[in-house]
Amino acid sequence: MRLVVLGGGESGIGTAILGLKKGFQVFVSDNGTIAKKYKKVLLNTRIPFEEEGHTESEVLKADVVMKSPGIPDKVPLIQKLKQEGIKVISEIEFASHFTDATIVGITGSNGKTTTTMLTHHILKNEGFNVGMAGNIGDSFAQQVAENQYQNYVLELSSFQLDGIEKFAPHIAIITNITPDHLDRYNYKIENYIDSKFRITMNQTENDYLIYDADDKHIAEWLKSNKIKAQLLPFSIERILEKGAFIRDNNIVIKTNTEEFIMGITSLALQGKHNVKNGMASAMTAQLLKVRKQTIRESLEDFEGAEHRLESVLKINGVQYINDSKATNVNATFYALDSMTTPTVWIVGGVDKGNDYFDLMPLVREKVKAIICLGVENDKIKQTFGNVIDLIVETAGAEEAVKVAYKIAEKGDSVLLSPACASFDLFENYEDRGRQFKKAVREL
Known part of the structure; x- marks a missing residue:
C-alpha cells in the first residue's frame, strides 16, 4: 500500500x-x-x-x-x-485505525485547548495511561506509533474532522460554536457547524456527546439532526435534569444517579468560560469512573494553557496579559469579559471575516485605548473609532508593548487578545505570544 x-x-x-x-x-x-x-x-x-x-x-x-x-x-x-x-x-482518521484506546475527542471554536489539557490533567492524576494529542503536543499518529496509551484526549479542529470517515471517539465534547475559519467554509456558518458535528457522526448508543446547552448554534443543530450518542449538556444559565449546571454557586454534575458538587470559587481557572470547560472535563472524568476526590483536586490545582489569558508580569502596578491564542472574536469576548480593570487592548492580525461589533458593549465598558497589531487595521478603526479616543497602529510586538507602557497607568491592564490569526507579522500565535512576553520582560 x-x-x-x-x-x-x-x-x-x-x-x-x-x-x-x-x-x-x-x-x-x-x-x-x-x-x-x-x-x-x-x-x-x-x-x-x-x-x-x-x-x-x-x-x-x-x-x-x-x-x-x-x-x-x-x-x-x-x-x-x-x-x-x-x-x-486526515491524520486523526489514519492513526485511529491503529489503536484500540478509549478516545475523548474535543472540538469547538474556543476552549478546546483548555478543556483538552484539563481533561488530560484529571485522568493523569487518577493514574490513567493517557496521551494528549490532536492540535496539541506531539501528533496523534506519532504517539500511536511510539506509545501504548490506553486512553487519548484529542483536541480536534474542524479541518481535522473534515478528513475523517470512521473515526469515533467514545466521548465527544463540543465546547461552543462561533463563526471562525469561515474562509474555508465558503463563508457559510452552516458548513462550519456541520463540520464540527462530524465528531459525533460515527458514535453509537454506547458513546456520549457532551455539549454547551447555552450555545444557540449547537441547540439548533441538535433540534434538526438525529444522533445516536447519549447526550450530556452543560449550562451556566439553567438547571438541567441531566448533565452539568450551577446551583447556589456550585457546579452540579449528574451523569447517572449520583451527583458531583463543587464550589465555583475553588476552580483554579476563573471566568464563565472556564466554568464550562471545567464542567465538560469533570463530566468526562465521571463517565470514565474517576474518583470524585481526584476530579475535585485536579480542578483546584490545574494551571492553564500558555497564551490563553496568561499573566506575564506586573510592572508599575500594570498587569500584562498574554491571550495570543485568541484568534477569533469569541475568544477575545471571553478575555474582555474577564477583565476587571481599565484595559489597554492590543488587537489585530489577519482578519478571517471578523465582525467586531459583538465586542462593542465590552469595549465601551472596559477598554481605555486600542493598539492595533496587524498589517490591515481599517476594520478595527472603523468599528471602534467613535467609541475609543486613542487608537494607535504598530508594526510589531515590541512597538505595541512600548506604546502600551506609555499609555497604561497604575491599576490598568494591558491585554494582548488579537481576535485574529497571526500570519501577517508572526509565524503563528505562539510566536506572537512569546514575542509579546519577551517585549514585556525587556521593559
Missing part, C-alpha cells in the same frame, strides 16, 4: 512514522519548505520526500493520501485525487 503524506509538519511526519511502522510505502510531499527538525526525522528514517512543490504524478500513485489540516479541499491537487477515487483522509 502506498501512503502519500501531503504536508511535512507535525501531523505529516507523525503519519509518515506510523505508516512506515505499519508497512506502508511512504512518500512525503510539501509545497513549502520542511522545517529542519522534521527533515531530520525523514532523513534518519529514510522516508523519501520532496519540498517546494508537489510532483503530481508521484502523488497520484497513492492508495491513500493523508493531507495536513492546513491544506484546503478546494486545492486543485486534492480535487484531482478525489476525481481519481483516491482516498484523502
Whole structure:
C-alpha cells in the first residue's frame, strides 16, 4: 500500500512514522519548505520526500493520501485525487485505525485547548495511561506509533474532522460554536457547524456527546439532526435534569444517579468560560469512573494553557496579559469579559471575516485605548473609532508593548487578545505570544 503524506509538519511526519511502522510505502510531499527538525526525522528514517512543490504524478500513485489540516479541499491537487477515487483522509482518521484506546475527542471554536489539557490533567492524576494529542503536543499518529496509551484526549479542529470517515471517539465534547475559519467554509456558518458535528457522526448508543446547552448554534443543530450518542449538556444559565449546571454557586454534575458538587470559587481557572470547560472535563472524568476526590483536586490545582489569558508580569502596578491564542472574536469576548480593570487592548492580525461589533458593549465598558497589531487595521478603526479616543497602529510586538507602557497607568491592564490569526507579522500565535512576553520582560 502506498501512503502519500501531503504536508511535512507535525501531523505529516507523525503519519509518515506510523505508516512506515505499519508497512506502508511512504512518500512525503510539501509545497513549502520542511522545517529542519522534521527533515531530520525523514532523513534518519529514510522516508523519501520532496519540498517546494508537489510532483503530481508521484502523488497520484497513492492508495491513500493523508493531507495536513492546513491544506484546503478546494486545492486543485486534492480535487484531482478525489476525481481519481483516491482516498484523502486526515491524520486523526489514519492513526485511529491503529489503536484500540478509549478516545475523548474535543472540538469547538474556543476552549478546546483548555478543556483538552484539563481533561488530560484529571485522568493523569487518577493514574490513567493517557496521551494528549490532536492540535496539541506531539501528533496523534506519532504517539500511536511510539506509545501504548490506553486512553487519548484529542483536541480536534474542524479541518481535522473534515478528513475523517470512521473515526469515533467514545466521548465527544463540543465546547461552543462561533463563526471562525469561515474562509474555508465558503463563508457559510452552516458548513462550519456541520463540520464540527462530524465528531459525533460515527458514535453509537454506547458513546456520549457532551455539549454547551447555552450555545444557540449547537441547540439548533441538535433540534434538526438525529444522533445516536447519549447526550450530556452543560449550562451556566439553567438547571438541567441531566448533565452539568450551577446551583447556589456550585457546579452540579449528574451523569447517572449520583451527583458531583463543587464550589465555583475553588476552580483554579476563573471566568464563565472556564466554568464550562471545567464542567465538560469533570463530566468526562465521571463517565470514565474517576474518583470524585481526584476530579475535585485536579480542578483546584490545574494551571492553564500558555497564551490563553496568561499573566506575564506586573510592572508599575500594570498587569500584562498574554491571550495570543485568541484568534477569533469569541475568544477575545471571553478575555474582555474577564477583565476587571481599565484595559489597554492590543488587537489585530489577519482578519478571517471578523465582525467586531459583538465586542462593542465590552469595549465601551472596559477598554481605555486600542493598539492595533496587524498589517490591515481599517476594520478595527472603523468599528471602534467613535467609541475609543486613542487608537494607535504598530508594526510589531515590541512597538505595541512600548506604546502600551506609555499609555497604561497604575491599576490598568494591558491585554494582548488579537481576535485574529497571526500570519501577517508572526509565524503563528505562539510566536506572537512569546514575542509579546519577551517585549514585556525587556521593559
